[in-house]
Amino acid sequence: MIGPTPSPASEALLDALVEIARGKRLPSLAEPARLAPLVAELAQSYNDPALRGLGPGKHLAARLGFFFVRDLPKVAGAAREAIALGRLALTRGKPLRVLDLGAGLGASHRGLARALDAAGHSGTLDVLALDTDEAALELSRDIARRVPREGNVAIDLRADVRPMDRVAGHKARARFDVILLGQVLTELDLELQPEARVAKHAELIRALVGDLLAPDGTLLVVEPALKPRSRHLQRVRGALLDPSTPPPAPKLALVAPCLHRGACPLLARDGDWCHEDLAVDLPPRLHPVAKAAGLRWQGLTFSYLVIGTAASAEATLEARARARGPGLLERAVSEPLVSKGKRELVLCGDPLRDDADPSYGPHGRRVGRLDREASPTNEPFAEAARGDVLALHDPLDDKGRVHREHRVELVARLPEALPPTPESP
Numbered sequence: 050m051i052g053p054t055p056s057p058a059s060e061a062l063l064d065a066l067v068e069i070a071r072g073k074r075l076p077s078l079a080e081p082a083r084l085a086p087l088v089a090e091l092a093q094s095y096n097d098p099a100l101r102g103l104g105p106g107k108h109l110a111a112r113l114g115f116f117f118v119r120d121l122p123k124v125a126g127a128a129r130e131a132i133a134l135g136r137l138a139l140t141r142g143k144p145l146r147v148l149d150l151g152a153g154l155g156a157s158h159r160g161l162a163r164a165l166d167a168a169g170h171s172g173t174l175d176v177l178a179l180d181t182d183e184a185a186l187e188l189s190r191d192i193a194r195r196v197p198r199e200g201n202v203a204i205d206l207r208a209d210v211r212p213m214d215r216v217a218g219h220k221a222r223a224r225f226d227v228i229l230l231g232q233v234l235t236e237l238d239l240e241l242q243p244e245a246r247v248a249k250h251a252e253l254i255r256a257l258v259g260d261l262l263a264p265d266g267t268l269l270v271v272e273p274a275l276k277p278r279s280r281h282l283q284r285v286r287g288a289l290l291d292p293s294t295p296p297p298a299p300k301l302a303l304v305a306p307c308l309h310r311g312a313c314p315l316l317a318r319d320g321d322w323c324h325e326d327l328a329v330d331l332p333p334r335l336h337p338v339a340k341a342a343g344l345r346w347q348g349l350t351f352s353y354l355v356i357g358t359a360a361s362a363e364a365t366l367e368a369r370a371r372a373r374g375p376g377l378l379e380r381a382v383s384e385p386l387v388s389k390g391k392r393e394l395v396l397c398g399d400p401l402r403d404d405a406d407p408s409y410g411p412h413g414r415r416v417g418r419l420d421r422e423a424s425p426t427n428e429p430f431a432e433a434a435r436g437d438v439l440a441l442h443d444p445l446d447d448k449g450r451v452h453r454e455h456r457v458e459l460v461a462r463l464p465e466a467l468p469p470t471p472e473s474p
């Protein structure tokens with residue numbers, strides 16, 4: 050994956066969360082014994098397919114003391130490739146207009162601020178945060194008041210109660226540079242059958258892009274990494290790209306993680322789901338809460354989709370790498386699969402064989418390198434982890450193997466190797 054690994058919440062932010070909890074007489078992250086049962090209860094609701102137990106004004110202590118901190122780096126992780134590619138930028142003097150939908154306590158827009166700061170940007174995020182939960186929004190305002198910036202990125206927040214179905218289809222005075230849907234699709238339309246829900250969420254995203262996104266804007270969707278939620282998001286992606294959608298459906302560009310517009314290889318088999326898994330742990334101050342609640346503090350998992358408008362499609366990684374010359378562009382969508390004498394990855398991107406792989410379809414393949422074929426030119430294959438992008442400069446053999454003389458490049462760690470974004474016509 051391109052761009053810096055997201056960092057967890059700062060000490061100053063954690064201090065502010067403790068202060069806000071105290072002010073509201075809620076158990077804080079500094080009181081693991083009191084907070085942990087509340088965190089465990091909310092985790093149970095989030096894991097329940099029907100999300101029983103959620104609702105406005107509920108679980109405020111657990112959200113403030115734990116889930117806000119846990120979720121904050123997710124949007125940072127999802128946004129960093131778009132930032133590294135120049136799709137998403139902040140220039141001093143011109144605030145970035147951000148619409149954060151289902152904003153809750155603001156983990157998504159704050160994650161975006163952190164990602165921009167980590168990439169060296171400075172300036173202001175002009176955020177409109179909307180949600181059905183006034184109590185959660187009140188906490189978002191408190192957080193923004195006490196910690197109004199992430200490094201060199203200031204957060205100027207307006208937070209209003211408004212349900213999702215009163216957002217799309219309503220023209221705004223000005224369009225937004227960024228629209229965030231952070232772990233909110235997962236809470237919408239649970240009463241619908243799966244296919245109808247996919248169609249409705251694709252329709253929602255099309256409407257947001259068509260009505261509210263600036264011509265060179267970016268829409269980020271982040272979802273929990275749970276298998277059914279991730280697979281739902283990949284199905285929404287499929288519906289968004291469906292060429293039979295009647296006009297005036299806006300044309301969309303996929304910025305990340307997908308490097309192609311074909312069928313998702315990880316939807317082909319029931320047991321697979323496309324998700325990110327980063328080595329970002331919870332801050333140490335939250336470990337006692339996580340331990341006592343029976344939750345992990347290691348690692349950060351989420352699924353995501355970064356969508357741009359067709360007008361700026363040429364700024365995507367796919368288009369820019371094409372401009373660089375021959376070679377197949379692939380993203381690792383599995384952990385390294387290591388067995389005796391061999392290392393494999395499931396790759397997703399340019400077709401890697403003439404006929405479709407029966408397991409993954411035309412755009413996916415399980416690719417391996419035998420240990421005895423290791424060489425300096427193919428070593429990046431062994432260094433790649435889930436989410437990384439590889440350029441394969443030579444064709445694989447018919448078993449899908451990388452050989453000693455093959456040239457493999459880890460594009461994820463070489464953003465500077467990509468040519469500058471061409472000007473839009």
Ligand SMILES: C[S@@+](CC[C@H](N)C(=O)[O-])C[C@H]1O[C@@H](n2cnc3c(N)ncnc32)[C@H](O)[C@@H]1O
Nearest residue numbers: 120151152153156157180181182212213231233
């Ligand atoms: C899991 S929280 C996500 C908060 C934040 N965006 C994040 O990234 O962590 C989901 C939020 O969606 C809000 N929500 C649920 N249904 C909604 C709806 N129909 N319209 C607007 N917000 C909604 C909830 O109130 C909740 O604050």
